[in-house]
Amino acid sequence: MDGHNTSSRCLRVGALTWEPYTRLVPSGSSFKVIGVMVKVMDIIANHLGVCYKTVIPEIQDWGRDLGNGSTTGLMALLQNKEIDMSLSPMAFSHWRWQRAVFSMPIRTDEYRGLYKMPTPEANVEGFIKIYTPLDARFMPTPEMWGISLDSYLYRDYLYIPGWWEYITWLCLTDWQSDVKVSQNPPPSQPLQLPKVWLMILLITAAVFSVMFFTLKFHAAATRHDYPSSDLSGNWGDVKGKEEGPTVDKQQNSSTVPDTIKASNTNITNLGRVTNLHHLSKSFDWTICCILNQSVWWTPREGRVRLLGGLWLMVSLVMGTVYRSNLKAMLILPKVKIPFNSIEQLAETNIPIYLVQGTVLTHMVQKAAPDSILGRLRPKVEEQEDTSFVIRSAMEGKRASITMKSGLEAILANNFNRYGYCKMYMTKEGYGYTIVGLAFPKNSTLLPKIDKILLRLNDFGIMQHLHRNGVINASECLKPPSTNAVSLRPLEPKDFYGVFSLYIGGVFVAMMVLFVELAVVSTGNI
16 A cells, blocks of 8 residues: 655555454455554655555564564564554553564553354243342352451351351342452352242241231130131131131130030141141132232231231232243343453353464463463464454354454444344453554654654544444444344243143142042042
8 A cells, every 4th residue: 555655765564454453455466454544644644745555464463472582473574674663553562662662552452352142042941030040159248247257246146157158148139240259159160049039939938937827826816716617627618608616606705616525636626627727728828829829718807918918919029020021031032141251251161262473462371370361371272364263253163352442343344244243342351551553673753653643642533533443333332132133033942941830730730639539539538
């Protein structure tokens, strides 16, 4: 590429692909360079009154140390003074500063991960995953409650080795977002605790127990709530009609029906039947309300009516929330992100491509084994072809890590080509670095270029050109659940969980029926 030829010698500028700054496009037997820095270089060349031509390294990498003082790629061109400057920005590093000099910073950048965008898939357990589980790594510690580990309260009463986290989390609402990690996280795979479902189970059991004892104590206090029973298990009409033995209203409250006075055995049987009657009422009211089913009896006493009404309201709220969340999952399904940070990527088994000769590859090679980058090293493979790295990430074969600005351009081009996002960028980055233009040692061109870059930055021209190069990247920076191309048609697998639950209920009902028939056939009822 040639600029304005007003000088006897054109500037030689080296270029490699780093979108949106520079991109090598095949043009016959050579390459054409496009991107943000081409426009910047046009401004620089016009201001200096020179022309420029691009030089592509024979080995298209940013520069690797060969161990004998020499380098490869773009750094070799700078070190050997085969070019006057780099057209593509380069990240600052101590190793590069020893072989070249850099202009004023153009941008502060950070490293992000790139991988295939996950898509919604059928889930057999979807109907029970309306509520997210609680990761056992995010457990409340005594300090969260304002309790000192050295206090006598914790030491003498609250200290239960290994169980504090697993007990206190039941009292909490949501510690998923901003909670510190427990001091003693589980050493193995994090335990996923079904927090909401367990809480519902505990509340249901508590309501059942309170309802039973309320009925029992109310009957004992009033002495007139005997069940409509003939001691054979028939507890009266479901409409509330009182049949069987009753207490004469004219008798003293301590007087019992004549049929109960017959023998102590009958009195014992009546107490047992009364307890079973209260258990049946408590169980039916507790379960039927939460399942939105009709109940064969209605509370008549004040305390029981108050308790039953509260549970009815709570059941209505829980049922409504469940149905609403289930509908939301079907309409706007959430997808599971394989990783959302470099640290999470290090914990996966996903292989990684890194562009050859970048600062990140040097950092990975020199990193300590127990560091984040050190854990990435066994899965990292260097690749010279940037387009191949992008294709591998888009197909889900390998992940990639590079600068955020480069990933924004990749996502923007991906959206422009397909109309939707086929890749995503991690939300959390790793480290910060500064990028600028590189020059050979003792370059006289550097002060002139710095003055122009300073003005371009101060007037916002560099930022404006960069935003234009990644104009559609914002569509791919949204959460994956909002980037769905279209509503996914339901599959049979979506209904397997519900069908299995229904079949299990039918099986239990059939077993109850067979047991009742067997009892009737033996004459015990």
